[in-house]
Amino acid sequence: MRAWGLLALSFVLVASAAAVRILGFTLYGNNVLWIEGLHALLDSLLSLFILIPVLIVRSKIGERYPYGLYKLEDLVAIILALVILLSLFLDINELFSKPSVVGIPVATVEAASILLLALAAYTKRQAGRELRSPSLLADANHMFVDVMEGGAVLVGLLAYILTRIGGAYTATVAMALLGLLLAAYEAGHDSLKAILDLPKDxxxxxxxxxxxxxxxxxxxxxxxxxxxxxxxxxxxxxxxxxxxxxxxxxxxxxxxxxxxxxxxxxxxxxxxxxxxEPVRRRRLKVAVPVDKPEIARNISRHFGRAAYFAVAVIEDGRIIDVEYLRNPALKKELADDASAKVLRGARVAEALFKEGATDVITCGIGEIAYAILLRHRVMVWRGLCGKSVKENLDALIKGKLVLMHEPTREESWEKDGGGRPGSGLRPA
Ligand SMILES: [Zn+2]
The missing domain is CATH 3.30.70.1350 (Cation efflux protein, cytoplasmic domain)
Incomplete structure (x- = not known):
C-alpha cells in the first residue's frame, strides 16, 4: 500500500535529519546542532512509536472490541504532545546560554537538515491523509512546525554569523520555542477532546x-x-x-x-x-361520536351518522377541555343526496382532521372514513360501546383501548347492499 511506503520514506528522512545534525555537532561542536539533533532523533523514534497503535487499530485485534481500539491513536497523540512540551523545556536553556561556535558549515548543516525534515513532514501528511489517522496527521503538523523552527534557528545562526550580536540569536531561539509550543497544541488538542468525548467538530x-x-x-x-x-x-x-x-x-x-x-x-x-423512544404523546385531541352534546352520554353507535362529536383535549393524562362539534355531514342540503350518504363518513373524517383531532374513538367505522383518518395519521381506537364518552376517554388515558386495525364495515358501493359476502367484516 502506498501509505505505508510514504511512512517508511518519512521515517528515513527524519532519521537522516537527526544524523546530519548530530554529525554536524560532532564535527563542529555547536550546541544548537546538538539540541536540534536530539529533537530530530526524538522525532524519528516517535515516528516508529506512532506506528504501533496505527497498526493495532487497523488489525484484527481491534475487531474484538465493540468500539475498536481507535482511541489508542488519540492516547499516542497526547503522549506525543507531552513529549514535544518536554523537548521545549529542554531547549529553553538555549535562551540563556551563549551561542557556541557558529560558522558557515554549522548553518549549512542546519539548512540541509531542514530540507530533509520538510520532505519528511510532507510525506507523513500524505500517509496520514490516506490512512485517516489523527496521530499521523498530528505528527506531520508537528514536523511542519519543526521545519519553521529550524528555519528560525537558521536565520538566527546567519544573523549571528553576520553581526555577532547575541540578542538576534536569542530572539530567534525564542521564536523557535514558541513554534514548539504550537506543535504540542496541534498534536494534542483534538485527541484530548476525543479522549474526553467532547465534540471535536x-x-x-x-x-x-x-x-x-x-x-x-x-x-x-x-x-x-x-x-x-x-x-x-x-x-x-x-x-x-x-x-x-x-x-x-x-x-x-x-x-x-x-x-x-x-x-x-x-x-x-x-x-x-x-x-x-417509545414515548406516549403528551397532548391528544380525541373525537368521540355522540348523539347529544354531553360527556356523560353513551358513545354513538354510528360514526358518520352521529349528531355530534365530543372533541376532548387530553394533556398529560387529564381531560382539560371538551367541545362539541355538530356533524357537518348531516346538513339538510346533503341529507337527501345519495352520494352524500355514501361519503358521509368521509366528510366527517376530513372535518375531524381539520379540527385537529389526533385520535378518534368509535364503535364502528366505514372503510372510506377509516382510510382518510389513517392517511392523516389520526389514530382510530375501538370504543367501549354502551359506555359513556367520559368512560371511553378515561379508558383511552389508562391505555385500555385497542387500536382498530381495519374498518368495521365495507361501504355499500352498490344499491343492493353492503359488503362483499364472506368478507368477515361486521355490518354496522
Ligand atoms: Zn519535533
Missing amino acids: KEELENMRRAVEGVIGETGELLDIRARWAGPVIFVEVLLRLHPLLTIEESSLVAEKVKRSIMSAVEGVRDVAVRI
Missing part, C-alpha cells in the same frame, strides 16, 4: 443533524444526536421519536435511512446507533 455534528431531519421529516422528531470521535472514526448515537402510527417495520426502515444519511453526510462514521 461542531460543524460535522450540525451536518449530521440536518441529514437526520431531512430523512424523518414529518414522521418524527429528532430528540438528540451525539457523536464520539475515536482516532480516525466517529461513533454516532441518534434518539428519535417517531409517529405512533408507524409500524415497527416502518420504524426500522426510518432507522436504516437515518443511518445511511449520516454515513453519507459525514466521512469517517463507523457506526450509527438509532434509538427510537
Whole structure:
C-alpha cells in the first residue's frame, strides 16, 4: 500500500535529519546542532512509536472490541504532545546560554537538515491523509512546525554569523520555542477532546443533524444526536421519536435511512446507533361520536351518522377541555343526496382532521372514513360501546383501548347492499 511506503520514506528522512545534525555537532561542536539533533532523533523514534497503535487499530485485534481500539491513536497523540512540551523545556536553556561556535558549515548543516525534515513532514501528511489517522496527521503538523523552527534557528545562526550580536540569536531561539509550543497544541488538542468525548467538530455534528431531519421529516422528531470521535472514526448515537402510527417495520426502515444519511453526510462514521423512544404523546385531541352534546352520554353507535362529536383535549393524562362539534355531514342540503350518504363518513373524517383531532374513538367505522383518518395519521381506537364518552376517554388515558386495525364495515358501493359476502367484516 502506498501509505505505508510514504511512512517508511518519512521515517528515513527524519532519521537522516537527526544524523546530519548530530554529525554536524560532532564535527563542529555547536550546541544548537546538538539540541536540534536530539529533537530530530526524538522525532524519528516517535515516528516508529506512532506506528504501533496505527497498526493495532487497523488489525484484527481491534475487531474484538465493540468500539475498536481507535482511541489508542488519540492516547499516542497526547503522549506525543507531552513529549514535544518536554523537548521545549529542554531547549529553553538555549535562551540563556551563549551561542557556541557558529560558522558557515554549522548553518549549512542546519539548512540541509531542514530540507530533509520538510520532505519528511510532507510525506507523513500524505500517509496520514490516506490512512485517516489523527496521530499521523498530528505528527506531520508537528514536523511542519519543526521545519519553521529550524528555519528560525537558521536565520538566527546567519544573523549571528553576520553581526555577532547575541540578542538576534536569542530572539530567534525564542521564536523557535514558541513554534514548539504550537506543535504540542496541534498534536494534542483534538485527541484530548476525543479522549474526553467532547465534540471535536461542531460543524460535522450540525451536518449530521440536518441529514437526520431531512430523512424523518414529518414522521418524527429528532430528540438528540451525539457523536464520539475515536482516532480516525466517529461513533454516532441518534434518539428519535417517531409517529405512533408507524409500524415497527416502518420504524426500522426510518432507522436504516437515518443511518445511511449520516454515513453519507459525514466521512469517517463507523457506526450509527438509532434509538427510537417509545414515548406516549403528551397532548391528544380525541373525537368521540355522540348523539347529544354531553360527556356523560353513551358513545354513538354510528360514526358518520352521529349528531355530534365530543372533541376532548387530553394533556398529560387529564381531560382539560371538551367541545362539541355538530356533524357537518348531516346538513339538510346533503341529507337527501345519495352520494352524500355514501361519503358521509368521509366528510366527517376530513372535518375531524381539520379540527385537529389526533385520535378518534368509535364503535364502528366505514372503510372510506377509516382510510382518510389513517392517511392523516389520526389514530382510530375501538370504543367501549354502551359506555359513556367520559368512560371511553378515561379508558383511552389508562391505555385500555385497542387500536382498530381495519374498518368495521365495507361501504355499500352498490344499491343492493353492503359488503362483499364472506368478507368477515361486521355490518354496522
Ligand atoms: Zn519535533
